[in-house]
Amino acid sequence: xxxxxxxxxxxxxxxxxxxxxxxxFSHFEAVQSVIDIVALAPDDPLVLSLCQDYDIDPQKISSxxxxxxxxxxxxxxxxxxxxxxxxxxxxxxxxxxxNRGQLLRDRGYAETMPAIGNYHFTEDGTFVLLTSxxxxxxxxxIWFVNPNLRFRVSTIKTSDGTGVxxxxxxxxxxxxxx
Amino acid sequence: xxxxxxxxxxxxxxxxxxxxxxxxFSHFEAVQSVIDIVALAPDDPLVLSLCQDYDIDPQKISSxxxxxxxxxxxxxxxxxxxxxxxxxxxxxxxxxxxNRGQLLRDRGYAETMPAIGNYHFTEDGTFVLLTSxxxxxxxxxIWFVNPNLRFRVSTIKTSDGTGVxxxxxxxxxxxxxx
Numbered sequence: 001x002x003x004x005x006x007x008x009x010x011x012x013x014x015x016x017x018x019x020x021x022x023x024x025f026s027h028f029e030a031v032q033s034v035i036d037i038v039a040l041a042p043d044d045p046l047v048l049s050l051c052q053d054y055d056i057d058p059q060k061i062s063s064x065x066x067x068x069x070x071x072x073x074x075x076x077x078x079x080x081x082x083x084x085x086x087x088x089x090x091x092x093x094x095x096x097x098x099n100r101g102q103l104l105r106d107r108g109y110a111e112t113m114p115a116i117g118n119y120h121f122t123e124d125g126t127f128v129l130l131t132s133x134x135x136x137x138x139x140x141x142i143w144f145v146n147p148n149l150r151f152r153v154s155t156i157k158t159s160d161g162t163g164v165x166x167x168x169x170x171x172x173x174x175x176x177x178x
Numbered sequence: 179x180x181x182x183x184x185x186x187x188x189x190x191x192x193x194x195x196x197x198x199x200x201x202x203f204s205h206f207e208a209v210q211s212v213i214d215i216v217a218l219a220p221d222d223p224l225v226l227s228l229c230q231d232y233d234i235d236p237q238k239i240s241s242x243x244x245x246x247x248x249x250x251x252x253x254x255x256x257x258x259x260x261x262x263x264x265x266x267x268x269x270x271x272x273x274x275x276x277n278r279g280q281l282l283r284d285r286g287y288a289e290t291m292p293a294i295g296n297y298h299f300t301e302d303g304t305f306v307l308l309t310s311x312x313x314x315x316x317x318x319x320i321w322f323v324n325p326n327l328r329f330r331v332s333t334i335k336t337s338d339g340t341g342v343x344x345x346x347x348x349x350x351x352x353x354x355x356x
Contacts (some may be wrong), residue, residue: 017204021349023327026195030206049179123301149201149342151331154325164327169347171199 001125002098003091005178007063009144010037013175016071018152020168033071033083035172040064050104064090073093076090091119103129136165148174179303180276181269182332185241187322191353194249196330198346211249213350218242224266228282232294234270242268257344261293269297281307313337 013036020029040047047064049058068086075081085107093101099121106114117131117138126143139155152170157163191214198207218225225242229235246264253259263285271279277299284292295309295316304321317333330348335341 002264015204017199017201017206019199019206019208019347021195021197021347022196023349023351026193026210028195028208030197030208032204078283124306128302143340145333145345151345153329153331153347164323167323167329167349169197169199169345171345173201174207174273 001121001127003093003101003121004063006121006127007039007065007091008146010038010150011039011065014150014172015175016069016172018168018170020166022166023164029073029075031071031073031083034175035070036066036068038066040066040088044088046106047090048115050088050090050106053114054104056090056102056104059101060092060095062091062093064088083158103131148176179299179305181271181288181297182241184299184305185217185243185269187325188328189217189243192214192328192350194247194348194350196346196348198344200344201342207251207253209249209251209261211247212353214244214246216244216301218244218266222266223285225268228266228268228284228292230280231292234268234280234282238270238273239268240271242266243348281309310337314343326354 013034016033016035018031022029041108042061042064048058051061066086066088070084073081073083085137087105087107090104091101101119103117103119115131115133117129118138119127119129126141127151128139131138137157140152142150142152144150150172152172154168156166158165191212194211194213196209200207218237220242221240226236229239244264244266247261251259251261265283265285268282269279270282279297281295281297293309293311295307297305297307299305304319307318309316314337315335318330320328320330322328328350330350332346333342334344336343
C-alpha cells in the first residue's frame with residue numbers, strides 16, 4: 001500500500017459511526033456523520049498555499065484531497081451538537097521510503113489549526129498518522145476491511161505523549177447510491 | 179512480540195469501555211465492564227480437557243489463561259443487560275513461526291461454544307485473531323497503547339466473510355488500585 005492507492009481507495013462518500021471514549025470520565029460519545037473525500041488538482045490554489053505555508057516544493061506532493069464532514073454528536077443529549085467542517089490534505093511522500101511521508105493539512109483533528117503529521121503504512125496496509133500539536137498529540141490508524149468499509153482508530157494524548165485523553169473508533173461505510 | 183509476552187502483559191484487572199456499531203441499523207451500543215485476566219497452570223484440568231477436545235498435545239501449549247468479564251450494556255435502555263462470563267484460553271504457538279499459532283477457547287466470542295482460532299502478530303506488535311464459527315467469522319485486533327492501556331477492535335462477519343455485521347472497539351485501562 002502506498003499513499004496514492006490509499007487516497008484513491010478513499011474517494012467517495014462515507015456514512016460514519018464514531019464512538020469516542022473519554023477515558024478519564026468513562027464517558028461514551030456517539031457521532032453520526034457523512035464524510036466526503038474528493039481529489040484536488042496538484043495546482044489548486046489551496047494546495048499551493050498550504051505547500052507555501054510549510055515551505056514544501058509542490059513538485060514533491062502527491063494525491064492532494066479534500067475531506068468534508070457533516071454530522072451530529074450526542075455529547076449534550078438535550079441539544080445535539082452539529083458538527084461540520086472541511087479540510088485540505090496534502091501528502092508529501094518520502095522519496096527514499098515510499099511507505100512513509102508527511103501529511104499537511106489546513107485544519108487539524110485535535111485543534112483547528114494547520115498541522116503537519118508523519119505517516120507510514122504497516123505491512124498489513126494500515127495507515128498510521130502521528131501529529132503533534134501545541135497542547136496535544138494525535139495518532140490515527142486507518143485500514144480497509146473491504147473496499148466499502150474502513151475503520152479508523154484515533155488517540156488524543158497529552159503533548160508529552162504520556163496520557164491518553166480520548167480514544168475513538170469510526171466505522172465508515174461507502175455510500176453506493178450516489 | 180510473541181504470545182508469552184502478550185499474555186504476560188495482559189494479566190490483571192481492566193476497566194473496559196466497549197462501543198459496538200451494528201452496521202446495518204447504524205446502532206450504537208455501549209458496554210462498560212471489568213475484565214480479569216489470570217494465568218492458569220499448564221496442567222490445570224480445564225486446560226488439559228480443552229487440549230483433549232481439540233486433540234492437541236499439552237506439551238505444545240504455552241501461557242494458558244482465564245478471562246472473566248462482568249458488565250452492563252445499554253442495548254435495552256429501560257433494562258440494562260447484565261453481561262457476565264468466563265472463558266479458558268490456550269495458545270498453541272507455531273513451532274516454525276513463533277509469531278503465529280492457534281488459540282483454543284472453551285467459549286467463543288461470537289457464539290457460546292468452543293472455538294479454535296488462528297493468531298499472528300504484525301510487525302508493530304498487534305495481535306490478530308481469526309476465528310470461524312458455524313454461522314459467523316470473527317476478527318479481533320488487540321494492541322497496547324502503553325502498558326496500562328490496550329485497544330481491541332472486533333469484527334463479526336457472516337461466515338462466508340463477505341458481510342461485516344458488527345464492528346466494536348474497546349479501550350481497556352488497567353486497574354492499578356487492586
